[in-house]
Amino acid sequence: MKIFTYILSAIAIALLIFNVTKLDFDSLFEGESVVALITIFASLCALALLQILRISKAIEKKSRK
Template sequence: MNKTFAVVLIILALGLIAYNVTMVDFENPLKGDSTIALIGIVASLCAIVLMLIFMTSKKIDKKLKK
């Protein structure tokens, strides 16, 4: 997996977060579709963190091989 693909996945996850924020009913966030939107936000945040960890590990691996 190269850096461009990782960046594209991060951008897609940010787009999903933006979409899911619009779906949350802030007066009642744990009822109905708002719960699903919150789960989607958390899942997207997890994907972003995983991709950042992956990119950092690739940088470390690259420095160790030199």
């Protein structure tokens, strides 16, 4: 499970970096930049959820002991 979350985190970070390169800072809310902003937000949400999953698994592991 740990490796799986790290792989998904790496994919989310790669998507985040890729979409930052797609942003047009002169017109953020037009065309391809809107899609990039939405995908950046989704990547950040995925990273937050994966972090919550990692923390909950660590708590579960400690509570079993």
